[in-house]
Amino acid sequence: MQLVRHSESPLLYPNPLHRWEAMNVFNCAVIQHNGLFHMHYRAQGVDFISHIGYAVSIDGLHWNRLENPVVSPHQGRDDYRGVEDPRVVRLDDIFYMTYTAYGINSYFPMIARSENLITWEDVGPLERAQNKDHVLFPEKIGGRYAILHRRSPNIWIAYSDDLKTWTDHEIIMKPREENDWDSKSIGSNGPPIKTGDGWLLVYHGYEAQHIYRHSVALLDLENPAKVINRPKSFIMEPTETWEIKGDVPNVTFSCSSIVVGDELYFYYAGADRVIGLATAPFNDVVAFARGSD
Secondary structure, three states, X not given: OOOEEOOOOOOEOOOOOOHHHOOXXXXXXXXXXXXXXXXXXXXXXOOOOEEEEXXXXXXXXXXXXXXOOOEOXXXXXXXXOEEEEEEEEEEOOEEEEEEEEEOOOOEEEEEXXXXXXXXXXXXXXXXXXXXEEEEEOOOOEOOEEEEEEEEOOEEEEEEEOOOOOEEEEEEEEXXXXXXXXXXXXXXXXXXXXXXXXXXXXXXXXXXXXXXXXXXXXXXXXXXXOOEEEOOOOOOEOOOOHHHHOOOOOOEEEEEEEEEEOOEEEEEEEEOOOEEEEEEEEHHHHHHHHHOOO
């Protein structure tokens, strides 16, 4: 199966009137809350330092955005490339954002919290090491917070009682054979989606040509370190001009997949320049992940 691009894509473009988002808008998190769609997106201005902006929508297609970013470099060690790739979940009535802080010599995975989606405060780093593509599960597993992260080139899982100290790190997925589409590196996209068959994980990968594609895997509900099934083929790859040509070529990259009615909404960036949307019947995606499609 393949995701189908929405006819109105791309949905969000750089805004030349705002210096901080004048060059690129990409890699966004989208959640639904109180009848609205809320987007947090990575943006770059003329200095190519990343900030995180906020936009809101009634229908998930047409967006109104704030004039100023809601998260900017603020730690002194993230001012080289900024704050990148937000992923947002609502857990215990608190919103949590995972993002990457990029310094001059290293990057590290951060977690922040908010009660209103606009004002964010840091909880702390997942770990003080080069790591990214980290995303929280939208509920606790066995009474503990659970997170997926990437120590390149693998997808790992870890657990915590307080979101500050993380233990039981374990690899759950690795790149595949040399000629496969995900043979060099893989990483999680948006928060896993709970289904009756397991946690649906949408993930990305690339091969020697560095073309970013996406597929899904199904994780066990009670022990998500156990991969129930991982189809070999992908469901999304760059084919449109705005996905092939841009700031970084041949990239489709997502930080968010949500269920809207009976559809999976896959929000993604094309070539690190603009934001688009692709969809598919949710039951078909689950069946594909299960291996029965």
